[in-house]
Amino acid sequence: MxxxxxxxxxxxxxxxxxxxxxxxxxxxxxxxxxxxxxxxxxxxxxxxxxxxxxxxxxxxxxxxxxxxxxxxxxxxxxxxxxxxxxxxxxxxxxxxxxxxxxxxxxxxxxxxxxxxxxxxxxxxxxxxxxxxxxxxxxxxxxxxxxxxxxxxxxxxxxxxxxxxxxxxxxxxxxxxxxxxxxxxxxxxxxxxxxxxxxxxxxxxxxxxxxxxxxxxxxxxxxxxxxxxxxxxxxxxxxxxxxxxxxxxxxxxxxxxxxxxxxxxxxxxxxxxSDMIIRNAFNVHPTAVESPLSKHPKVQDVRVFGVPDPASVEEICACIILKEGQTADSQEMTKFCAEIGLVPIEMPGYFLFMDEFPMTRTLRKVDRKKLRLIAMEKLGLKEEA
CATH class of the missing domain: 3.40.50.12780 (ANL, N-terminal domain)
Structure with missing residues (x-):
């Protein structure tokens, strides 16, 4: 100086x-x-x-x-x-x-x-x-x-x-x-x-x-x-x-x-761009993520739409559980009902993962890549 x-x-x-x-x-x-x-x-x-x-x-x-x-x-x-x-x-x-x-x-x-x-x-x-x-x-x-x-x-x-x-x-x-x-x-x-x-x-x-x-x-x-x-x-x-x-x-x-x-x-x-279109209704991912994050076993959660011929998109929730915890789709579905999610916001799929893919800068979860991983696990493809 x-x-x-x-x-x-x-x-x-x-x-x-x-x-x-x-x-x-x-x-x-x-x-x-x-x-x-x-x-x-x-x-x-x-x-x-x-x-x-x-x-x-x-x-x-x-x-x-x-x-x-x-x-x-x-x-x-x-x-x-x-x-x-x-x-x-x-x-x-x-x-x-x-x-x-x-x-x-x-x-x-x-x-x-x-x-x-x-x-x-x-x-x-x-x-x-x-x-x-x-x-x-x-x-x-x-x-x-x-x-x-x-x-x-x-x-x-x-x-x-x-x-x-x-x-x-x-x-x-x-x-x-x-x-x-x-x-x-x-x-x-x-x-x-x-x-x-x-x-x-x-x-x-x-x-x-x-x-x-x-x-x-x-x-x-x-x-x-x-x-x-x-x-x-x-x-x-x-x-x-x-x-x-x-x-x-x-x-x-x-x-x-x-x-x-x-x-x-x-x-x-x-x-x-993250908006989910389900049965002609718009569903915000955070409308589902925020309540789900309150589950005592959940460490992190991301929600997005995946292809569904009947509903345009079905809601998929990808969840990372806290260390040592176990859970299944039935438990999460019951929890969603208990916390007041309306039917249009209820996920049709729950996937449990160890980690989420990150963007190149490592600042945020890469939702696009996560969606592709989920679709592969679920055996889904984009509608032609």
């Missing part, structure tokens, strides 16, 4: 900086990010300094990330690992491993007395909270946990509150193309059959539209459109995809389905 400060007083360098300032804009492309690949090939996204800097500042403010002390960021990415300390003011610890285990994270949290950890994706979040040695570590300093990347199961929220009673868990809603636009504390997560992701961050606009592109009233379901300072510049080298993702007046089509209530709080139900 001393060298940086010394160079900051060098007049020749300052003159060069002023020349560059006249040539550059904070809205120029500053960084390239890649999407998770959950809808196909990961897309290369161009992001600006203006978008990144302000988004980090506003999400930190919304969840009360510490301005002093230490926070653990599990992944060495420039956006957070390098920019966040300069923006927020706190020290950031990054593990030596690019994919740290839950044990490595626990050791760092204890040794560095971290006040916060983020950003955790659902898989890492689950692994950390269910680590059998979690109770052996002193995590009394930890009071903030930020998770993102998926609809958050209520069962995981409840379990996190049990094993980390002094920490508040926040769920951030965002994407590579628009970064974070909403956040809420875990107390409001996964109420009912959706997942509440909270109120909008400052200087962010959101509207929900129907399949014809018309804005729907508050309380009605629609696709989430976002317009904000944090939007990406473009998909690198693909103007066609960029134009398809944006409206003429600057709204980004997220592909997520949700509802904005009277308090302008967003509740998500999943992806437009």
């Amino acid at each position: 001393e060298e940086v400060q010394r160079l900051g007083n060098d007049e020749s360098l300052l003159a060069e900086v002023r020349t560059l300032q006249d040539q550059l804009s904070c809205r120029d492309t500053f960084m390239l990010g890649f999407t998770s690949g959950s809808t196909g090939q990961p897309k290369c996204v161009e992001l600006s300094t203006y978008a990144i800097h302000n988004n980090i500042r506003f999400i930190g403010k919304a969840i009360g990330m510490p301005k002093e002390g230490t926070a653990l960021y599990p992944y060495l990415t420039f956006r957070f690992a390098v920019i966040y300390p300069f923006t927020a003011g706190c020290a950031l610890v990054v593990p030596a491993s690019s994919s740290p285990s839950s044990r490595e994270m626990l050791e760092i949290l204890q040794e560095e007395k971290c006040k916060a950890i983020g950003i955790l994706y659902l898989k890492e979040c689950h692994g950390l909270f269910h680590d059998p040695h979690l109770g052996d570590y002193d995590l009394s300093s930890l009071d903030r946990v930020l998770v993102t990347g998926n609809v958050m199961p209520k069962s995981l929220v409840d379990y996190a509150a049990k094993v980390l009673p002094n920490a508040t868990m926040f769920v951030g809603y965002g994407g590579t193309e628009f970064m974070f636009v909403a956040s809420t504390s875990a107390e409001k997560v996964a109420e009912g059959k959706g997942s509440t992701v909270g109120k909008l961050l400052q200087h962010t606009e959101m509207q929900l539209v129907d399949k014809d592109g018309q804005v729907v009233p508050l309380g009605h379901e629609g696709e989430v459109y976002v317009r904000a300072y944090s939007l990406f510049n473009r998909y690198r080298g693909d103007e066609e995809k960029t134009a398809k993702a944006m409206t003429a007046d600057g709204w980004y089509k997220t592909g997520d389905v949700g509802v904005l209530d009277e308090g302008v709080v967003l509740k998500l139900f999943g992806r437009v």
Whole structure:
């Protein structure tokens, strides 16, 4: 830092900086990010300094990330690992491993007395909270946990509150193309059959539209459109995809389905592309996943539609059981009836697995690949 400060007083360098300032804009492309690949090939996204800097500042403010002390960021990415300390003011610890285990994270949290950890994706979040040695570590300093990347199961929220009673868990809603636009504390997560992701961050606009592109009233379901300072510049080298993702007046089509209530709080139900069509009814995967995740034996669950000539699609639930547990389809069907799933939401198939396939970036479950695996196990093929 001393060298940086010394160079900051060098007049020749300052003159060069002023020349560059006249040539550059904070809205120029500053960084390239890649999407998770959950809808196909990961897309290369161009992001600006203006978008990144302000988004980090506003999400930190919304969840009360510490301005002093230490926070653990599990992944060495420039956006957070390098920019966040300069923006927020706190020290950031990054593990030596690019994919740290839950044990490595626990050791760092204890040794560095971290006040916060983020950003955790659902898989890492689950692994950390269910680590059998979690109770052996002193995590009394930890009071903030930020998770993102998926609809958050209520069962995981409840379990996190049990094993980390002094920490508040926040769920951030965002994407590579628009970064974070909403956040809420875990107390409001996964109420009912959706997942509440909270109120909008400052200087962010959101509207929900129907399949014809018309804005729907508050309380009605629609696709989430976002317009904000944090939007990406473009998909690198693909103007066609960029134009398809944006409206003429600057709204980004997220592909997520949700509802904005009277308090302008967003509740998500999943992806437009994940919608299950059963007997002419639309069924959201989360409408089934959220209740099923409450089963005491269930560690993780994913629901999707598989081909069915009579119903267009039949609902298939793929389940990972907790270690040492056993269950069968009859038990799950009975549980679904007991928790109030209506007949149209009742899965026709239950498959039990040891793990789910992940996308290339290892952030999310690859639903497309999981669906193909399930179809193979069930002996099903796409209708011609």
